[in-house]
Amino acid sequence: MKAADFDFYLPEGLIAKKPSDKRDLSRLLVLHKNGKIEHRIFGALPDYLNEGDLLLLNNTKVFPARLTGAKPTGGRFEFLLVKEIGVDKWEILSKGKYRGGISIAEGFSADIENGTARFSYSGDFMENVWRCGDMPLPPYIKRKPEPVDREWYQTVYAEKEGSIAAPTAGMHFTGELIGKIKDKGVNVRCLTLHVGIGTFKPIKTENLSEHSMDAEYFEIGKEIIEDIKRTKAFGKRVLSVGTTTTRAIEGYVSGKWAKHDTRCMIQDAGDKIQDTGHRIQDKKIMHRSPCIVNHKSQNICGYTNIFICPGYEFRVVDSLITNFHLPRSTPLMLASAFCDAEKLSGAYSVAVSQKYRFFSYGDAMLIL
8 A cells, every 4th residue: 555545635723732621521433343433522432341341551651852952152952852872862853953062951951963962961861851841742733832731741641751742542531531431340451652753753655565663662561461361252352542552562462573672772674683583574773761661670571663554464452542643644554454444534534524623632533
């Protein structure tokens, strides 16, 4: 398939700039396997869950990864932290190029060169980031981050710090709604996938077979694998909240992952990662990142670069909760793989005609 197959027209006015007044009052488009569509609110989700089902959430926590500093000339330089590549050194993304020093705040500065930032600071690095940084809202929101975004651009169950983008399907949940789901006898479990540029990196190749995802770090409790086996054995469903949750669990069970190492690892296509028989599909560079990687964890820990698009056979996920995604994006392709591209395209057309809100702060879909 080609990237152009996943293009669609979206009126600018349907891109959500702000979140809903209450998380679970966002709209929910329910797409059934037979193509039937229902229009509900997200708070009605428990109506579609049954006792014994398993609901998987991604409990990653977004940190304020967008920093701005002053150049010696007085100009401003804004950049996004991507990943740590050495002691106090990070790969960054920025709109313009710059080489030199910047002052971010008192006791917090950086030297910028060739897409990297080497930091000098007093105290703890991440405490400085939380003191000075802004939440990394996607560029299509087209507004400056506000203090309230630190709460809203985050799930209520966010726990493990490390993402530069939110697992947005989970932002519709409230603590009360999760309680109602558990009261129905649904098992709710959390795994972790730290969202990096791999999730939202644009596809630059026309043929999907030529696109490679950047690897992202995940952790899955071993008990979750047993929960999945038990759920399947009893004929119940595994429901995944979001494409990042789906990529973590499907990446693991399909073998598209590699164990982390404490050193930088560079692997060519087809090469085995040391001490594991699993393979990364394409050339990847994975760096030690102590602020987000738990090297002492007893969970299943690693990196996955799985690219799920039509033709992929899902091993675990039976139902998907997701937002409305950007044209030509990898999350849109994952959703298309899950429910049939033609049905999803039809559902998107309905969503546009019914003026659903799109993207990160927008409404949700339940694909049964």
